[in-house]
Amino acid sequence: MIEQIFEMLENSEDELIAIRRELHKFPELSFEEVVTPKKIATYLKDLDIEHRTEVGGRGVVGYIRGKKGGKTVALRADFDALPIHEETGLPFASTVPGKMHACGHDGHTAALLLVAKSLKQQEHQLLGDVVLIFQFAEELAPGGAISMIEDGCLKDVDAIFGAHLWTPLPYGEIGFREGAFMGAADRFELTVKGRGGHGASPHETVDSITVATSIVQQLQQIVSRNVDPLKSAVISIGSFHAGEAFNVIPDTAKIVGTVRTFEEGIQSFIIERMNQVVNGICLAAGADYEFDYKKGYPTVVNSKTETEKLVQWSVSNLKNQKVIEIDPVMGGEDFAYYLKHVPGSFFFIGAGNESLGKTYPHHHPKFDFDESALLVAAKLLATAAVHYLEDEKLVGENLVECT
Structure with a gap:
């Protein structure tokens, strides 16, 4: 069956690229997605794929029903853009000033839509069900995943897989990587409250800049x-603002x-230590402060069994x-x-290409990727779904992975 799916995907590569470019031209920011989910739903409807809209807010979830009694596997793609003004000069560049697909989410969505098309054609052979999760708002915490999960997108799902087009590769x-793969991403804001004054008389102030x-x-x-x-x-300062006048x-x-x-213990220690540093320095200087620390996304932890299996399937099918x-x-x-x-694995698809000039980092105004990687992403997502449903050795092991 996987051979037929691959043939269909290869024959549809032009459509795959066209969908990606259409999405790229009309980016929508996190929690502002209106047109994009409608396009996704329309595509699924035209394929006669059962689906839900407004899942968790703006998400779309499709369902491909295989043979009853099998497992259920989920595949996920995101579709939000970033508040960046595009500088690529591409013929399909963003038509919306100040908004851009600068992380590959347009490609993720295009790949999953073509996977949906290929799996729908083979649904009578699938040994279980496939859930297609099209997620909004990945770029901006709290993100769309939490609300989509609360709205039942993982109901009866045994495992999940996701691909990220990755230009550094x-x-x-x-x-691939088993275990901790991507870091917990937190944000903090600190406002130091001193006592201002004339630059010629610093002794009469509590210098907030110092x-x-x-x-x-x-x-x-x-x-x-x-x-x-x-x-x-990592602790990085991204913004430092104080004052307007030179004197x-x-x-x-x-x-x-x-x-x-990567580790919750290290995260907790750093939060505690930051509070101590801020309090101690402000106390010594006679300044007040407001310190707001917000935990963001937790660490991406790929489960052992699903990652090992996916590596095996990749080596066998994407030679x-x-x-x-x-x-x-x-x-x-x-x-x-x-x-x-649920257990699963998140993996990177190499999408950089120096000869094509596709080397700019993610979130850069000149970001773009080698569109040949779209077909690889689609093939690997399809491979994950088909082989997971066929692999009897994975039955029951998910409960172990999630404890």
Whole structure:
């Protein structure tokens, strides 16, 4: 059956690329998706695929029913864009100023739609059911996964798989990793409240800039001097704003940043240590403060059995691709929430191509990917669905994975 599905996908590659480009031209930001889910639902309707709309808000979920009594596997794609003004110059570039598909979500959705088409044609041979999860709002916490799960998108699902087109990985490679794969992504905001005054009389002020600068320096030492060097953690300051005039010491200074970790123990320790640093420095300087730390997406943890099996299926079916184990990355992904409910695996499809100039990082205004990777993503998602349903050895093991 997988051979027939691959043949159908190969024959539909032009359609696959066309769908991706159409989605790319009309990006919609997280929690603002209106037209995109309608396009997805229309495509599924035209294929006579059972589906639900407005799942968890703006999500779409399709259902392909195979033989009764089998397992149920879910495949997930996201479809939101980013608040970035596109600078690619592509003929199918964003038509919406200040909005862009700069992370490959247009490709993820296009790939899953073609997978839906191919599986629908073979549904009479499927040894179970396939759930197609088209998720909104991956880019902006709290994300769309939580509300879609609460609205039942994982009902009766035994395992889930998801692909991410990844330009740091060259086309021709597929990247997997068992266990912790992508980091927990947190955000913090700190407002230091001092006492402003004339720049010529600093002794009459509580200099918010000086206090905030000291805090930034000390925060950087938490990872280098307080966290086990064999553990992974990142504290990065992305914004520091204070004052407007050259000769005025401002009342307040605001810092915004992110913390990335893989282990909950390290995450908790860093939060505690940051509070100690902020409180101690402000107390010593006579400043007040407001510190708001928000936990974002948890760590993406791929289950052992499903990842090992997917590697085997990839090697067997995608012989022109190099299947490799890759290092964890600190980028966040709310696919993590699905994996907290059911076992599964999230993997990278190499989509970079230096010869084509497809080397810009994700979230860059010139981001683009090698569209040949779309077919690879579609084939591997289809492979995951078909082989998972056929693999009797996985029956019952999911309960073990989720304890």
